[in-house]
Amino acid sequence: MISSHRLRTVLEAQPVIPVLRIERAEDAAPLxxxxxxxxxPAVEITLRTPQALEAIRRVAAEVPEAVVGAGTILNPKHFAEAVAAGATYIVSPGQTPALFDAAADSDVPLLPGATTATEIMLAAERGYDILKFFPAEQAGGAAFLKSLASPFQGIRFCPTGGITPSNAATYLGLPNVVCVGGSWVAPDALVASGAWDQITALATEAAKLKTA
Known part of the structure; x- marks a missing residue:
């Protein structure tokens, strides 16, 4: 399977992957x-701001205890830029043949997105057994993911999008969910004010969540 041992190790190591939108590069390392x-320790910095690549560079260079990934990767150019910046894994909200080809030529693992049976089958044909499910709540939520477990045995998901402290445990209780992605552990207001101790407290609580 293409989901490499490195990616599997990252996703299985913590129940929540923080999904980060960095407005100021100087916030990246302390965050x-x-x-x-x-x-x-594993975080996903999304390519949704002009500072994203610099944020990835800073975390990769300055925070050895972190495992930095890049999200919102939409094409091979994004993939190459994120890898050059120091991303150790790549996350995409969807999938394209070109993106799959870029991943096949790289040692950096890809977590591609899939929300339909057809997309799951296409990814499985390419050898993927761990997929991102996005946007999770809008695409059918935990009930929809639960219904996928039987026809797609052996496929596991990292649902992201609308995951909160109130519903994270429901997702993590599903047998086909390896972890969830969430932004609630790093609220914009706390990041903007540099409230790192409060963010550590939120992360500590999230790290206590259990998977099935």
Whole structure:
């Protein structure tokens, strides 16, 4: 399977992967340190701001205890830029043949998105057995994911999108969910004010969640 041992190890190591939208590159390293201190060393920095690649560079260079991934990767150019910045895994909200081909030529593992049976089958044909399910709540939520377990045995998911402290445990209780992605552990207001101790506290609570 293409989901490499490295990616599997990352996703199985913590129940919640923080999904981060970094507005200021200087926040990236202290934020990653705060999350790692709370038990969530693996983070996904999304390519949704002009500062995203620099944020990845800073975490990769300055926070050895962190495992930095890049999210919102939409094409091979994004993939190459994120890898060059230091991303150790790549996350995409969807999938394209070009993106699959880029991943096949790289040692950096890809977590591709899939929300339909057809997309799951296409990814499985490419050898993927761990997929992102996005946007989770809008695409049918935990009930929909539960219904996929029987026809797609051996496929596991990291649902992201609308995951909160109130529903995370429901997702994590499903047998085909390996972890969840969430932004609630790093609220914009706390990041903007540099409230790293409060973010560490949120991460500590999230790290206590259990998977099935």
């Amino acid at each position: 990653a340190r705060a999350l790692a201190k709370g038990g969530l």
